Amino acid sequence: VLVVDRDPGRIGTPAPAFGLSEKLYENERGQITKAEVRAISLSKLQPWRRSVVWDVGAGSGSVSIEVAGLMPRGTVYAVEDAAAQLAVLRRNLGRHPRENVRVVEGTAPAALAGLEPPDAVFVGGAGRELHGVMCAASAAIQPGGGLVANFAQLESLALWQAVAARTGWPAEVVQVSIARGASIGDGTRLAALNPVFVCTLERPEEPSL
Amino acid sequence: VLVVDRDPGRIGTPAPAFGLSEKLYENERGQITKAEVRAISLSKLQPWRRSVVWDVGAGSGSVSIEVAGLMPRGTVYAVEDAAAQLAVLRRNLGRHPRENVRVVEGTAPAALAGLEPPDAVFVGGAGRELHGVMCAASAAIQPGGGLVANFAQLESLALWQAVAARTGWPAEVVQVSIARGASIGDGTRLAALNPVFVCTLERPEEPSL
Amino acid sequence: VLVVDRDPGRIGTPAPAFGLSEKLYENERGQITKAEVRAISLSKLQPWRRSVVWDVGAGSGSVSIEVAGLMPRGTVYAVEDAAAQLAVLRRNLGRHPRENVRVVEGTAPAALAGLEPPDAVFVGGAGRELHGVMCAASAAIQPGGGLVANFAQLESLALWQAVAARTGWPAEVVQVSIARGASIGDGTRLAALNPVFVCTLERPEEPSL
Amino acid sequence: VLVVDRDPGRIGTPAPAFGLSEKLYENERGQITKAEVRAISLSKLQPWRRSVVWDVGAGSGSVSIEVAGLMPRGTVYAVEDAAAQLAVLRRNLGRHPRENVRVVEGTAPAALAGLEPPDAVFVGGAGRELHGVMCAASAAIQPGGGLVANFAQLESLALWQAVAARTGWPAEVVQVSIARGASIGDGTRLAALNPVFVCTLERPEEPSL
Numbered sequence: 128v129l130v131v132d133r134d135p136g137r138i139g140t141p142a143p144a145f146g147l148s149e150k151l152y153e154n155e156r157g158q159i160t161k162a163e164v165r166a167i168s169l170s171k172l173q174p175w176r177r178s179v180v181w182d183v184g185a186g187s188g189s190v191s192i193e194v195a196g197l198m199p200r201g202t203v204y205a206v207e208d209a210a211a212q213l214a215v216l217r218r219n220l221g222r223h224p225r226e227n228v229r230v231v232e233g234t235a236p237a238a239l240a241g242l243e244p245p246d247a248v249f250v251g252g253a254g255r256e257l258h259g260v261m262c263a264a265s266a267a268i269q270p271g272g273g274l275v276a277n278f279a280q281l282e283s284l285a286l287w288q289a290v291a292a293r294t295g296w297p298a299e300v301v302q303v304s305i306a307r308g309a310s311i312g313d314g315t316r317l318a319a320l321n322p323v324f325v326c327t328l329e330r331p332e333e334p335s336l
Numbered sequence: 337v338l339v340v341d342r343d344p345g346r347i348g349t350p351a352p353a354f355g356l357s358e359k360l361y362e363n364e365r366g367q368i369t370k371a372e373v374r375a376i377s378l379s380k381l382q383p384w385r386r387s388v389v390w391d392v393g394a395g396s397g398s399v400s401i402e403v404a405g406l407m408p409r410g411t412v413y414a415v416e417d418a419a420a421q422l423a424v425l426r427r428n429l430g431r432h433p434r435e436n437v438r439v440v441e442g443t444a445p446a447a448l449a450g451l452e453p454p455d456a457v458f459v460g461g462a463g464r465e466l467h468g469v470m471c472a473a474s475a476a477i478q479p480g481g482g483l484v485a486n487f488a489q490l491e492s493l494a495l496w497q498a499v500a501a502r503t504g505w506p507a508e509v510v511q512v513s514i515a516r517g518a519s520i521g522d523g524t525r526l527a528a529l530n531p532v533f534v535c536t537l538e539r540p541e542e543p544s545l
Numbered sequence: 546v547l548v549v550d551r552d553p554g555r556i557g558t559p560a561p562a563f564g565l566s567e568k569l570y571e572n573e574r575g576q577i578t579k580a581e582v583r584a585i586s587l588s589k590l591q592p593w594r595r596s597v598v599w600d601v602g603a604g605s606g607s608v609s610i611e612v613a614g615l616m617p618r619g620t621v622y623a624v625e626d627a628a629a630q631l632a633v634l635r636r637n638l639g640r641h642p643r644e645n646v647r648v649v650e651g652t653a654p655a656a657l658a659g660l661e662p663p664d665a666v667f668v669g670g671a672g673r674e675l676h677g678v679m680c681a682a683s684a685a686i687q688p689g690g691g692l693v694a695n696f697a698q699l700e701s702l703a704l705w706q707a708v709a710a711r712t713g714w715p716a717e718v719v720q721v722s723i724a725r726g727a728s729i730g731d732g733t734r735l736a737a738l739n740p741v742f743v744c745t746l747e748r749p750e751e752p753s754l
Numbered sequence: 755v756l757v758v759d760r761d762p763g764r765i766g767t768p769a770p771a772f773g774l775s776e777k778l779y780e781n782e783r784g785q786i787t788k789a790e791v792r793a794i795s796l797s798k799l800q801p802w803r804r805s806v807v808w809d810v811g812a813g814s815g816s817v818s819i820e821v822a823g824l825m826p827r828g829t830v831y832a833v834e835d836a837a838a839q840l841a842v843l844r845r846n847l848g849r850h851p852r853e854n855v856r857v858v859e860g861t862a863p864a865a866l867a868g869l870e871p872p873d874a875v876f877v878g879g880a881g882r883e884l885h886g887v888m889c890a891a892s893a894a895i896q897p898g899g900g901l902v903a904n905f906a907q908l909e910s911l912a913l914w915q916a917v918a919a920r921t922g923w924p925a926e927v928v929q930v931s932i933a934r935g936a937s938i939g940d941g942t943r944l945a946a947l948n949p950v951f952v953c954t955l956e957r958p959e960e961p962s963l
Contacts, residue, residue: 143352143406146379163510166379167372170355197352254939280941281718285703288524300517300699301372302526302740304722304931306949308509312881314907315497317511319946322720322933463730489732490927494912509908511949513722513931515740521672523698528737531724531929561770561824564797581794581928588773588793615770706942718935719790720944726927733915735929 142196145169152189153222155215159187160251160277163305164323168249171299171327172275174198177247181206181267183235183260184252188216188228194249195225202227204242208234236263244269250276257283261290270333278324287326299327351405351434354378361398362431364424368396369460369486372514373532377458380508380536381484383407386456390415390476392444392469393461397425397437403458404434411436413451417443445472453478459485466492470499479542487533496535508536560614560643563587570607571640573633577605578669578695581723582741586667589717589745590693592616595665599624599685601653601678602670606634606646612667613643620645622660626652654681662687668694675701679708688751696742705744717745769823769852772796779816780849782842786814787878787904790932791950795876798926798954799902801825804874808833808894810862810887811879815843815855821876822852829854831869835861863890871896877903884910888917897960905951914953926954 146166149159160168168190174180174197182191185205195203205228207213213232220228231238236259248264250257264274278284284300291298302324306317355375358368369377377399383389383406391400394414404412414437416422422441429437440447445468457473459466473483487493493509500507511533515526564584567577578586586608592598592615600609603623613621623646625631631650638646649656654677666682668675682692696702702718709716720742724735773793776786787795795817801807801824809818812832822830832855834840840859847855858865863886875891877884891901905911911927918925929951933944 141384144382144384145354146376162379163376163512166375167355170371170375173353175350175353279943280938281702281706281935281944282941284699285706288699288703300524300526302515302517303372304513304515304933304946306511306513306931306946308511308908311907314909315509316906317509317908317949319931319933319948321946322944488734489729490726490735490911490915491732493908494915497908497912513724513737515722515737517699520698523700525697526699526740528722528724528739530737531735559802562800562802563772564794580797581930584793584797585773585790588789591771593768593771718942718944720933720935721790722931722933724929724931726929733927735927 142199144196145193147189147193149189151223152187152219153215154187155212158212158252159189161305161320161323164277164303164325165189165193167301167303168275168277168325169193169197171325172247172249172273174201174247177201177272179243179245180204181239181242181245181248181264183239183248183250183264184254185216185230186212186252188219190249190251191216191228192219192223192225195228199227202229202243204229204231204245206231206233206235206238208232208238235260239263239267246272248272248274250274258286258290261287265290265294265328265330268330270330272330274328274330276326278326279321284324284326291326291328294328294330296331297329301325351408353405354402356398356402358398360432361396361428362424363396364421367421367461368398370514370529370532373486373512373534374398374402376510376512377484377486377534378402378406380534381456381458381482383410383456386410386481388452388454389413390448390451390454390457390473392448392457392459392473393463394425394439395421395461397428399458399460400425400437401428401432401434404437408436411438411452413438413440413454415440415442415444415447417441417447444469448472448476455481457481457483459483467495467499470496474499474503474537474539477539479539481539483537483539485535487535488530493533493535500535500537503537503539505540506538510534560617562614563611565607565611567607569641570605570637571633572605573630576630576670577607579723579738579741582695582721582743583607583611585719585721586693586695586743587611587615589743590665590667590691592619592665595619595690597661597663598622599657599660599663599666599682601657601666601668601682602672603634603648604630604670606637608667608669609634609646610637610641610643613646617645620647620661622647622649622663624649624651624653624656626650626656653678657681657685664690666690666692668692676704676708679705683708683712683746683748686748688748690748692746692748694744696744697739702742702744709744709746712746712748714749715747719743769826771823772820774816774820776816778850779814779846780842781814782839785839785879786816788932788947788950791904791930791952792816792820794928794930795902795904795952796820796824798952799874799876799900801828801874804828804899806870806872806874807831808866808869808872808875808891810866810875810877810891811881812843812857813839813879815846817876817878818843818855819846819850819852822855826854829856829870831856831858831872833858833860833862833865835859835865862887866890866894873899875899875901877901885913885917888914892917892921892955892957895957897957899957901955901957903953905953906948911951911953918953918955921955921957923958924956928952
């Protein structure tokens with residue numbers, strides 16, 4: 128019953144696909160969440176329980192696209208400021224159409240100000256604004272919501288730990304190290320991807336009165 | 337709009353949840369696919385594209401349950417022969433009800449004989465029968481289907497490579513190494529899980545005439 | 546020509562042995578630098594270039610013993626304050642006699658005050674005093690000397706990065722993840738050791754006038 | 755007392771240096787045992803107990819040079835057949851002079867035929883001849899001797915397991931995954947090296963009559 132549209136300009140990924148190969152997304156100089164790390168990050172984000180998700184530093188849009196497919200009645204705000212990345216993101220949305228992704232052009236945290244309050248936030252890239260983004264996101268997240276962040280930098284991890292400690296919310300750090308089999312000659316070598324820290328904060332439900 | 341049923345005897349996991357914490361499943365002596373490895377394995381299995389999935393060596397049932405949630409109109413056959421595991425599996429199905437999981441009591445590969453031909457097979461555990469299971473599964477898989485196996489043992493990996501070479505199908509090996517932050521004293525130590533090989537075979541579509 | 550003394554009370558490890566199995570050392574509740582991590586840490590410490598080495602938080606003494614064997618004309622100060630660890634350390638020195646190891650009973654950094662200035666320092670354990678130990682060590686290290694520290698905790702790593710930045714010395718972080726083959730049934734499973742950060746600071750030589 | 759000769763054509767590495775940075779060795783297209791893997795492999799080879807070591811597929815010579823420094827009264831046979839590698843190896847021996855390294859030009863296993871029987875063998879590269887090399891090496895190793903091999907390929911590991919099983923000697927597999935801190939912008943990212951299997955076989959001592 129699955130009809131895969133082979134038109135190269137439109138893959139028509141069936142929802143709820145997740146953890147798709149990077150080859151199915153255009154990317155800007157290799158800047159894309161790797162398939163396996165994306166699968167884990169989405170599982171921590173739990174989109175099936177969410178209705179409003181912010182994807183801050185959306186980059187190529189692979190996370191926004193897959194989150195959107197996993198919460199078809201919710202809305203994903205894909206926040207990105209780099210023009211080249213925005214072009215890539217829009218082309219990826221063209222290939223994997225998701226009507227519930229809203230692209231927000233602008234720099235976080237300022238660009239987050241007017242958005243619907245989220246019940247989950249994904250931070251895939253925030254660069255120098257990471258601290259501000261983490262603070263804004265944790266202030267906006269609704270009770271019962273979650274914040275998932277991917278870090279390659281040790282300094283970002285330390286900063287996240289500081290913000291996590293301040294919230295007092297249950298926190299989880301997982302380091303993900305992936306090595307993919309690559310053919311060499313007549314054999315298979317394991318080619319390592321750089322390790323990524325997948326960090327999760329869960330804002331507790333408010334106690335009912 | 338999400339209503340989570342807090343009755344401890346029935347978690348009522350909303351579909352399409354995946355990569356849930358092991359804590360949400362009962363297990364037999366720690367024998368359960370770890371959450372992060374499960375998320376990756378499911379992404380490779382692509383249940384959203386499938387209608388019949390075999391879970392061979394279903395163990396605690398965590399993979400069957402999550403696959404079933406991701407393909408609500410398909411059927412998952414959870415094949416298991418160990419009585420203690422079957423009891424655990426049934427209790428987990430009680431906690432996470434999935435009407436499209438069929439439990440098959442029996443030892444693979446013999447127990448696979450009468451089942452509907454699958455478009456995807458997951459092999460999480462097969463012990464001494466691994467070779468027979470791999471052969472039976474690869475013989476039964478429909479064109480366009482996939483076979484995903486998790487291995488902890490180096491010997492199983494070698495055996496898989498031999499079967500993979502014989503099929504001639506596109507094959508992928510990914511080694512997944514997870515280290516989880518664990519609190520010690522006033523700090524966080526990374527506690528390593530044992531690495532797992534996630535191996536995928538994809539049977540090509542038949543060329544149309 | 547090698548004569549290995551099989552007297553269980555005295556192994557008589559030939560210098561310059563390094564990276565010996567943990568089984569050859571007594572340890573206190575598994576608290577011992579793992580063989581592979583020890584081999585790497587010693588290579589970064591470069592004992593063959595040193596004459597005075599401090600081993601702060603010497604624990605079971607495995608690092609002190611191996612450093613001493615690699616710099617037979619130098620002196621190793623093994624600093625430890627826990628009585629149980631000191632007893633283990635002394636028994637290990639009995640098994641692997643090294644005349645150039647001096648055991649210093651006391652708590653670092655205070656216990657470091659009177660010692661000969663080191664040209665290398667190893668920090669294997671320092672607990673709550675880590676910051677003080679790092680500061681005292683980096684203040685005492687001679688030009689051209691090195692400081693190697695092993696961390697399991699993310700917080701310790703962050704603290705080390707802060708101290709490293711303050712010295713301005715060339716710094717290196719290496720994360721070491723080891724998985725050892727373990728027999729299960731008739732196969733071999735990879736059993737992961739917890740990852741360790743091996744961190745090195747090198748104090749530059751003073752410019753000659 | 756250490757005099758480091760800064761003449762770039764001759765580093766004059768003090769024995770018993772090991773695990774030196776790859777930067778201190780010339781290499782042919784990045785083909786060199788990484789410093790941390792070298793430190794571990796040397797610790798398993800135990801050169802301090804050996805008098806004759808074969809380095810089969812010596813490549814850049816980094817292992818031969820460090821082994822030689824750790825067994826100054828023994829002899830290392832560095833076996834290599836590729837002309838470009840031999841040129842690199844000889845230049846490295848010029849920079850790190852070791853009088854007890856003998857370069858053997860030729861293809862293993864044939865080239866091993868006339869050599870002194872070894873009490874340890876290192877196999878760093880053997881390509882298509884790996885099986886023959888493993889068989890020749892295990893046939894030649896003296897009682898009490900050891901064979902250490904580094905593999906990047908899964909197929910080589912499987913082949914090693916088969917040879918290991920045939921000898922019946924105590925065998926050890928260790929997978930080494932290293933991630934090195936690399937500066938990016940104002941932060942530190944972990945850059946993964948590809949995992950390597952370090953495999954050790956130990957021929958038992960002969961029982962005395």
